[in-house]
Amino acid sequence: MKKTKRNAVLVIIAFLLILGVAIYTAIFGVADRGKVEYIKLGLDLKGGLSVTYEIQEDDYSDKDLEDTKYKIEQRVEAYTNEYSVYEDGDKKITAEIPGVTNADEILNALNIEGKLEFLDPDNYTKWSQGQEYEAALTGDDIKNATAGIDSDNGNDNVVQLAFTDEGAQKFADVTAANVGNIVYIIYDNKVVSAPTVQSAITGGSAEINKIGSYEEAEQLATTIRIGALPLTLKQVRSNIVGATLGSDAISTSLKAGAIGIALVFLIMIIVFRIPGLVASFALAFYTILDLLVLNLFNVTLTLPGIAGVILSVGMAVDANVIIFTRIKEELADGKSVKQAVKGGFHNALSAIIDGNVTTLIAALVLGIFGTGTIKGFAITLAIGVVLSVFTALAVSQSLLTALVNLGVTDAKYFGVAREPKKTNFVKAGKFCMLGSLIVIIACFCMMPVNNKSKGSPLNFSVEFAGGTSLTVGFDKEYSLSEAEKDIVPVIAEAAGIGEAGISVQTVSGTNEIVFKMPELSDDGTDDSQMSKVRSALTDKLGADVKEANVISGSVSSEMSKNAIFSVILAAILMLIYIAIRFHDVKFGASAVIALLHDVAMVFCLYIILRLTVGNTCIACLLTIVGYSINATIIIFDRVRENIGVMKPKKATYKDIVNLSINQTFSRTIYTSLTTFVTIFVLYIMGVASIKEFALTLMAGVVIGAYSSVCITGPLWYYMKTKLGKTEKDA
Structure with missing residues (x-):
C-alpha cells in the first residue's frame, strides 16, 4: 500500500x-x-510578402493562366501551406506569402524568368552555337520534380521526375534514341544538369542521380518545377504587406x-x-x-x-x-x-x-x-x-x-449517473428528418432567387469571385485599425457595399494601403462606383488612388477541385471505416448522411443571411466535417454495445436506439456546451472579421448536437428495419 x-x-x-x-x-x-510568439502566422493574422509578376507572352489561353497560377501555388508550398495567388490586373499575377524574415531568400527562389528545355546531343550543339534547334521536352511536359536520397545506392542524392502523359512519351522517345549519350537540361539559357541516359525510360518517371549534395538536388528539383510554368513571368514589384484580419x-x-x-x-x-x-x-x-x-x-x-x-x-x-x-x-x-x-x-x-x-x-x-x-x-x-x-x-x-x-x-x-430518461427519439426522428429536408430544400431554392435579385446566388468573397484592388496613398501613415475605422466606411459608403466585404493591407515602409473589395463598376462616368470611390477618397481624406486593378479569385479551380475531391474521399473512407468497425454498412451510411445534413444546414445560413463565402466558410464547413462525426460515433458505439446485451433478451431495435441516445444524451450536451462556450467568447470579444466565423461555428455545434441526437440514431433504425432483407422490429 x-x-x-x-x-x-x-x-x-x-x-x-x-x-x-x-x-x-x-x-x-x-x-x-x-x-x-515564434509560431508562424499567416497572411490573415500577420501579413507577409506580396510579389507581383508580369506575363511576358502577348498571346496565351485561360488554361495557360490557370496552370501557371496553380504551379506557382505548388512552388510556394515549399515555404508554407498558407498563401494567396491571384491574377492582378492585366497580364499580372500576384503571390502573397506569410512571414517576412526570409523575404530575400523567397524572392530569389521565386525568380521565375526563363524556360526549361531538354535537348538531345544534336540539338544541344545547335543551341550552343546559337542556331535554330528543337527541344525534346519543355517545362510543359513536367508534372513534378522532387529531391530525394537513394538508400539502395549508397545514399546517392537524386532528383525524381514525373512527366505528363504526353511528356512521358516524349521522354521515352528521346531516351530510347540516346542510350549512352547525354540529355541536357537547360534552364534560362544555362545548363543546369547533364545526365547520361543509361537505358530507355518508358514508365512516365525518371531519376537524375549522382548529384553532389542533397542541397544541390533540392535546388535542381526546384529549378525544374519552376521551369514547368506554362507562361514566362518577370518580377515587377514586391512589398511587405500587413495582416488582413x-x-x-x-x-x-x-x-x-x-x-x-x-x-x-x-x-x-x-x-x-x-x-x-x-x-x-x-x-x-x-x-x-x-x-x-x-x-x-x-x-x-x-x-x-x-x-x-x-x-x-x-x-x-x-x-x-x-x-x-x-x-x-x-x-x-x-x-x-x-x-x-x-x-x-x-x-x-x-x-x-x-x-x-x-x-x-x-x-x-x-x-x-x-x-x-x-x-x-x-x-x-x-x-x-x-x-x-x-x-x-x-x-x-x-x-x-x-x-x-x-x-x-x-x-x-465523482458523481453518480441518474437513470436515463425514456424519450422516444426514434418517433421524433422522422419529423426531424422531414423538417430538416424541408429547410434544406427551401434554402437551396433561394439561390436562383438571390442570383436574380442580388446578382449572385451566394455572397462570394474576393478569394472566390475576385474583385477590385485599390492601392491608395495617404499623406500620413495609418495603422490597420485606423484604416478599418476611418477609411473603410468612406469606401463602403461611396461604393454602396458592405464594410465586411472590404479587406485591408498596409504596405510596410510607405503610406500606401491596399484595399480589396467586390468588383467596382467603372464605365468612365461620374456615376460609376470607381469614380465615386476615387472622389470620396480625394475629397474626404486627401488620398491618391495610385493603382486600380481587377483581380481574380485566389482560390484557383485546381484548389477547389482538390477540396471537393478531398471531402468526398474523406466521407467515403469514414463510411468504410465505420462499416468495418461496426460490422454494418448502415452505420457508416447513416453517419455520412447525417454529416452531409450538418454541412448543408450550416450552408443554409450562408444563403439566408448572405454571409461571406470565402476561406472562413471553408474553415467552418471543414470544422463541422471533423466535429459532427465524433458525436455520431459515440451514439453508435452505445447502440453496438446495447445490441449485444439487449438483443438476446428480445429487445427491439427501437428500444435499443432510444436507450442508447438517452444514455449518451448528457455527454452530447456537455461536449456541445463546452465547445460552444469557447466559440461564444470568441464571438463576443473578437474583432468584426472574426465574428462571422464564430457565428457559423456556433451554429455548426448546435446543428451537430441536434443531428446526432435526433437524426443519426433514428436514421440507422429505419435503414436497419425498413431496407433490405433484415430482421424486422416487433
Whole structure:
C-alpha cells in the first residue's frame, strides 16, 4: 500500500514538473525555440510578402493562366501551406506569402524568368552555337520534380521526375534514341544538369542521380518545377504587406481563448467534480503541448488553423466527458470508485478511438490532397487529434488513478449517473428528418432567387469571385485599425457595399494601403462606383488612388477541385471505416448522411443571411466535417454495445436506439456546451472579421448536437428495419 501511494505521489509530481517545463518553454522558450510568439502566422493574422509578376507572352489561353497560377501555388508550398495567388490586373499575377524574415531568400527562389528545355546531343550543339534547334521536352511536359536520397545506392542524392502523359512519351522517345549519350537540361539559357541516359525510360518517371549534395538536388528539383510554368513571368514589384484580419485579431482571440478555456474548466469541475479538476489540468497540458508542437513543426497558423485548434480542444474535452460519464454509470451500478475508474476508461476506449480515427481520416485526406487553407486546417487538426487522445487516455487516466490510490475514493467526489430518461427519439426522428429536408430544400431554392435579385446566388468573397484592388496613398501613415475605422466606411459608403466585404493591407515602409473589395463598376462616368470611390477618397481624406486593378479569385479551380475531391474521399473512407468497425454498412451510411445534413444546414445560413463565402466558410464547413462525426460515433458505439446485451433478451431495435441516445444524451450536451462556450467568447470579444466565423461555428455545434441526437440514431433504425432483407422490429 505504501508503495502504491508513493508511486501515486511520484506520478503527480512528475506531471506538475512536466507541465511547469512546458509552460516555461511556451512563455520564455529554450535555445530560441518553443516560445508561443515564434509560431508562424499567416497572411490573415500577420501579413507577409506580396510579389507581383508580369506575363511576358502577348498571346496565351485561360488554361495557360490557370496552370501557371496553380504551379506557382505548388512552388510556394515549399515555404508554407498558407498563401494567396491571384491574377492582378492585366497580364499580372500576384503571390502573397506569410512571414517576412526570409523575404530575400523567397524572392530569389521565386525568380521565375526563363524556360526549361531538354535537348538531345544534336540539338544541344545547335543551341550552343546559337542556331535554330528543337527541344525534346519543355517545362510543359513536367508534372513534378522532387529531391530525394537513394538508400539502395549508397545514399546517392537524386532528383525524381514525373512527366505528363504526353511528356512521358516524349521522354521515352528521346531516351530510347540516346542510350549512352547525354540529355541536357537547360534552364534560362544555362545548363543546369547533364545526365547520361543509361537505358530507355518508358514508365512516365525518371531519376537524375549522382548529384553532389542533397542541397544541390533540392535546388535542381526546384529549378525544374519552376521551369514547368506554362507562361514566362518577370518580377515587377514586391512589398511587405500587413495582416488582413485586423491588428487586434490576435490579441482579442488569445484573450477570448483563455477566458473560454477557463470557463470550460469551471464547467468540467462543476459537472464532474474531482475528475473534472483532473481534466482541467490535463487540458491545460494539452493546450500548451499543442502550441509547442505547432511551433516545433513550423506550422503556419491562420484563421482556418485556429478552427482546427478549437475543434481539437473540443475533442480533447469530449474524450474526457465520455470517460467521466462512463465512470458515473459504473458508480450507479454499485461499483467502487476504484473499479468505476478502471471500468470507465476501459468502456470508453472504443468510442474514443473510433471517434478520433474517423476525424483523423478526414484530416489525413485533407492534408494529402488539399492545398493552401485546407492543408493548414488539416495539419493543425491532425496534431490536435493525436495529442487529445494521448492526454485523455494517458494523462487523465494516470492522474485520476493516482488520486484514487491516494485515498480519494468517496463517490460524492465523482458523481453518480441518474437513470436515463425514456424519450422516444426514434418517433421524433422522422419529423426531424422531414423538417430538416424541408429547410434544406427551401434554402437551396433561394439561390436562383438571390442570383436574380442580388446578382449572385451566394455572397462570394474576393478569394472566390475576385474583385477590385485599390492601392491608395495617404499623406500620413495609418495603422490597420485606423484604416478599418476611418477609411473603410468612406469606401463602403461611396461604393454602396458592405464594410465586411472590404479587406485591408498596409504596405510596410510607405503610406500606401491596399484595399480589396467586390468588383467596382467603372464605365468612365461620374456615376460609376470607381469614380465615386476615387472622389470620396480625394475629397474626404486627401488620398491618391495610385493603382486600380481587377483581380481574380485566389482560390484557383485546381484548389477547389482538390477540396471537393478531398471531402468526398474523406466521407467515403469514414463510411468504410465505420462499416468495418461496426460490422454494418448502415452505420457508416447513416453517419455520412447525417454529416452531409450538418454541412448543408450550416450552408443554409450562408444563403439566408448572405454571409461571406470565402476561406472562413471553408474553415467552418471543414470544422463541422471533423466535429459532427465524433458525436455520431459515440451514439453508435452505445447502440453496438446495447445490441449485444439487449438483443438476446428480445429487445427491439427501437428500444435499443432510444436507450442508447438517452444514455449518451448528457455527454452530447456537455461536449456541445463546452465547445460552444469557447466559440461564444470568441464571438463576443473578437474583432468584426472574426465574428462571422464564430457565428457559423456556433451554429455548426448546435446543428451537430441536434443531428446526432435526433437524426443519426433514428436514421440507422429505419435503414436497419425498413431496407433490405433484415430482421424486422416487433
